[in-house]
Amino acid sequence: MALEGSQPNLGDLLEFPRDRYSHWGVYVGDEKIVHVIAESLVRGSVMKQLVTVVADGNRYRVNNKYDKRCAPRKPKEIVKSADKEVGNLTDYNLLTNNCEHFATMMRYGKTFSDQVTDAEETAVMAGAGVVTLPICPPVALGLLVSASVRSKK
Incomplete structure (x- = not known):
């Protein structure tokens, strides 16, 4: 176990940094999380x-960074909501319904994904001639193609 920082409490968001993105889940106790796994590009x-x-074997951390933006629900409510979802299939979309969106919906009742926001900003900057490395290349690529198609209209 490679926990960075404090031990998780019920309802905390856990972030698992990967190479170019982070995976997210919500801590539900007993050393377990509830999270969404992409089964395909459209199904989770x-x-x-x-x-x-x-x-x-990789590092992870408690990251409730959205608490500054939105008050979290009560821990027992978070856990109850997350446990109800276990085993369900869900529509999956990198831009609108990914693992971070799921985890924040459980904690806050609203969806957020800085990974998507950061990728969108990267795509906009790339469209303006500024080159940066995206956090999630498939997301940024899709946004670049979409921006390119819109700009040709």
Whole structure:
């Protein structure tokens, strides 16, 4: 287990940094999280797994960064909502319904994804001639293509 910082509390968001993106889930106790796994580009599955399995030997951390933007729900409500979703299939979309969107919906009742926002900003800057490395290349590529198509109209 490679936890950075404090131990998670019920309802905390856990972030698992990967190479170019982060995976997100919500802590539900007993060393487990509930999170969405992409089954395909359009379908996801809600799973409950041990944190150590999801971390797979890599680092992870509690990251409730959106608490500044939105008040979290009560921990027991978060856990209850997350547990109800376990086993469900869900529409999956990198831009509008990814693992971070799911985790923030459980914690706040609203969806947020800075990864998407950052990729959108990167795409806009790239369209303006500024070159940067995107956090999630497929997201940024899709946004660049979309921006290119819109600008030709």
